[in-house]
Each structure stands twice: as C-alpha cells, then as structure tokens.
Amino acid sequence: MEKQIAVIRGDGIGPEIVDQALRVLDAVAEKYGHTFTYTDVDMGGIAIDKWGEPLPAAMLDKCLAADSVLLGAVGGPKWDGLPGDKRPEKGLLALRAGMGLYANNRPAKLWPQLAAASPLKPEIVEKGIDFIVVRELIGGVYFGSHTTAECGGEQKATDVMSYAEHEIERIGRIAFETARKRRNKVTSVDKANVLDTSRLWRKVMHRLAEEYPDVEYADMLVDNTAMQIVKAPSQFDVVVTENMFGDILSDEASMITGSIGMIPSSSLGEGSRGLYEPIHGSAPDIAGQNKANPIGTILSAAMMLKYSFDLDEEAAAIEAAVNKALDAGLRTGDMMAEGCTLVSCSEMGDAILKNL
Ligand SMILES: NC(=O)c1ccc[n+]([C@@H]2O[C@H](COP(=O)([O-])OP(=O)(O)OC[C@H]3O[C@@H](n4cnc5c(N)ncnc54)[C@H](O)[C@@H]3O)[C@@H](O)[C@H]2O)c1
Ligand SMILES: CC(C)[C@H](C(=O)O)[C@@H](O)C(=O)O
Ligand SMILES: [Mg+2]
Numbered sequence: 001m002e003k004q005i006a007v008i009r010g011d012g013i014g015p016e017i018v019d020q021a022l023r024v025l026d027a028v029a030e031k032y033g034h035t036f037t038y039t040d041v042d043m044g045g046i047a048i049d050k051w052g053e054p055l056p057a058a059m060l061d062k063c064l065a066a067d068s069v070l071l072g073a074v075g076g077p078k079w080d081g082l083p084g085d086k087r088p089e090k091g092l093l094a095l096r097a098g099m100g101l102y103a104n105n106r107p108a109k110l111w112p113q114l115a116a117a118s119p120l121k122p123e124i125v126e127k128g129i130d131f132i133v134v135r136e137l138i139g140g141v142y143f144g145s146h147t148t149a150e151c152g153g154e155q156k157a158t159d160v161m162s163y164a165e166h167e168i169e170r171i172g173r174i175a176f177e178t179a180r181k182r183r184n185k186v187t188s189v190d191k192a193n194v195l196d197t198s199r200l201w202r203k204v205m206h207r208l209a210e211e212y213p214d215v216e217y218a219d220m221l222v223d224n225t226a227m228q229i230v231k232a233p234s235q236f237d238v239v240v241t242e243n244m245f246g247d248i249l250s251d252e253a254s255m256i257t258g259s260i261g262m263i264p265s266s267s268l269g270e271g272s273r274g275l276y277e278p279i280h281g282s283a284p285d286i287a288g289q290n291k292a293n294p295i296g297t298i299l300s301a302a303m304m305l306k307y308s309f310d311l312d313e314e315a316a317a318i319e320a321a322v323n324k325a326l327d328a329g330l331r332t333g334d335m336m337a338e339g340c341t342l343v344s345c346s347e348m349g350d351a352i353l354k355n356l
Helices: 014-032 045-051 057-065 088-098 112-117 165-180 196-211 222-231 243-256 295-308 312-327 345-355
Strands: 002-010 035-040 068-073 103-109 130-136 146-151 154-159 185-190 216-221 238-241 266-268 274-276
Touching: 002 014, 002 045, 002 057, 014 035, 014 068, 014 295, 014 312, 014 345, 045 088, 057 088, 068 295, 103 165, 103 243, 112 312, 130 165, 130 243, 165 185, 165 196, 165 238, 185 196, 185 222, 185 243, 196 216, 216 222, 222 238, 222 243, 238 243, 266 295, 274 295, 295 312, 295 345, 312 345
Parallel strands: 002 035, 002 068, 068 274, 130 238, 185 216, 185 238
Antiparallel strands: 103 130, 103 266, 146 154, 266 274
16 A cells, blocks of 8 residues: 655654654555655744744645644744744644544553553552543634733733534534444533533534434533543543543543553544644653653554554554553653663664564
8 A cells, every 4th residue: 555644743752753653654564565655744833943834835735635644743832932823833723624624533541551650549440441532623712713902901812612513513423433333432521501612512412312322422511521530430431522621631531541642643524634643742841852752653653554544454563562562561751660661762662663
C-alpha cells in the first residue's frame, strides 16, 4: 500500500516524539511491504516564526492533499503573549476545522503494567479502566466569537458557545456506533442544569438513544463526571461530550491510566483522512531533553494505520511492540515506578522498534 502522510512536528517535545513515531512507521512499512512518504507541514509556533501565522493556507492545503496527518504538539511560553487569533493553538483549531474533523476519539485505557503509576487506589484500578472520550471537536465555545472590549471603565471579555442540532447529532451517532463495537453503553456529559447548549445537547442525545435501544444510555452532569472518573471509572464505556468538557475530562481520564504521555487520539470527519495526535501538549518543561514519552504519538500512528488505512494487523503489531517494552519494565520519567528502568524518549523508540 502507498500512502502519503502529512507530518507536523510542531513545537516543544513535538519533534522528538514525532521522530520516534516515524521510525516505527518506517519499520512497519518495511516489514509489511508498504510505502509511506512524508510531507513536512509547519503549524503552530514554528509556523509563526517562519511564516508569520500559525497555519498558512499552503500548509492546510498540504494536509488536505495527504492521505492522513500525524501531529506532535504545538504551543509554548515563547508565544504566550500573542493575541488569541495569532497563537500557535489557533493553528491547531484552524486545522481541525479546515479538515472538518468533528469527532475526536480519546481512549482512556489502563495498560496493566502501569497500574502502579495510576494515582487511584488499587481497589478502584482493579475494577478496570477502559473507556473512550468521544469529544466534539469543531464546535462550542472554541469556535464562537471571542471579544474583549472596554465596558464601563474596565475590560470585558466574551466567548460565545453555541451548538446546532446537526453538530450534536453527528457526534452522537459516532458515540452510539462506537458503543455498539464495545460494551454498548453511552454516557452523555453536559451541564443541562445551567446551559441552553447542554439542554439542546441532551434533547438530541435522547432522540438518538431511541434509535439505539440496544445501547444503554445515561446523562451525566459534567461536574459529577469529573468526580466519577476518579471514584468509579469502570462504569464508563463511551463518554460523549462537547468540545471544552471533552478537553478537560480527557486529560483527567488520561492521568488515571498512569500518564498523559501514553494516550493517543484520532480526529475524523466524513472521509477516511484523519488527524492523529497524542492528547498532551508540547511539554515545554521537558522539551529538547530527550525525556518525553513517545508512546502516545506512536499509538496515534497505529490508530492512523487502523482507522484511515484499514491496516489492522500492522496497528496491532505496533501495540504489541509497545506492550513488550512495558513488559520489559522500560519507563520514561512520566510513568516511572519502583523496580522499572528509566529510559529516554529515543531509547523507548529503540525498544519498540526492536520488538517490531
Ligand atoms: N494538541 C496540542 O498540540 C496541545 C495539547 C495540549 C496543550 N498544548 C499546548 O502545549 C503547551 C503546554 O501545555 P501544558 O503544559 O498545559 O500541557 P502539556 O500536556 O504540554 O504538559 C502537562 C504536563 O505533562 C507532561 N507531559 C505532557 N506530555 C508528556 C509526554 N509525552 N511525556 C512526558 N511528560 C509529558 C509535561 O511535562 C507537563 O508536566 C501550551 O502551549 C498548550 O496550549 C498543545
Ligand atoms: C492546544 C489546545 C487548543 C487543545 C484543545 O484544547 O483542544 C489541546 O488542549 C488538546 O487537548 O488537543
Ligand atoms: Mg487538551
């Protein structure tokens, strides 16, 4: 199979972790007789420095012309002072919207080897942590208008949150279909006791739940969900929610599985082309030190093989190679535990490559 992949290394630890994922993709290509070619795309802080904007139109075009897109992470303190529409993160939002990627799939699955790295009590961990946050990705407050204006002698800032029924329905369908392939349970998370967007969200989800009578359905308020994720995570199978709630809950969900550095994600729209990225950020505190955990990015590459290219066996081979590295007790600093061996980002890459 021949595939062309747009590669966005981005900022901070982005280049380090993406390089490890590309080594793994190359090894898979060689082993299974595929050809993967890569097109470099500048996005985020590096694009601001080079081109004056976080996602130049030509860079979005490169992504739209590719079969899929692999991303490290963007952002960092260097660009923090910039206005909202000029920041590196704006490039990421423009990319997601420009590619029409409304469905962000963020698995929170505990690798048994990392049970000791979870901050939860062992009796909670033992019950199992294996759920998916299905996050709406191109609507809500992220994409409403953002303004700051003078008002009565002080500044007033406004961010508008809105959702149309069709935006809720399409992500809801993804959640119900995903649940059918898993344990048949959807928890829809909202703030319907306060927000109109959430009341509409709930109405549309209830309509869909009637279409999927075989799927167990529950509503949950977002504050309670934040609490339930640490108290009893085994109750969740598919958690579907709007953009900002999904951003926050997926970081929380990642941490109970041991480390945010382990969690991959896929972002998909109508076609097979997707954006694959770890859920964490550019980790400026450890950037350039070869310390970052590359596994979230490597597993994102595996998700790309599976969801965009239908290469299930190849994706499973990558997951098995990661599993072996964890079995051997290799850990980057973020998930280090007693009795394990501390390795660098590239050494983790070496081990996963060897296991392939
Ligand atoms: N998708 C993205 O590109 C993305 C996602 C989240 C944050 N960001 C941006 O990243 C910058 C830093 O954000 P932040 O510090 O709030 O979040 P972060 O996820 O970058 O880091 C939070 C903490 O987790 C650690 N961490 C994250 N990924 C790790 C990995 N792979 N291995 C080991 N440790 C890891 C970091 O060292 C840090 O202590 C900000 O500019 C933010 O906007 C980008
Ligand atoms: C960097 C930021 C815009 C982004 C988001 O909020 O979606 C990040 O936190 C993520 O989780 O991918
Ligand atoms: Mg986030």
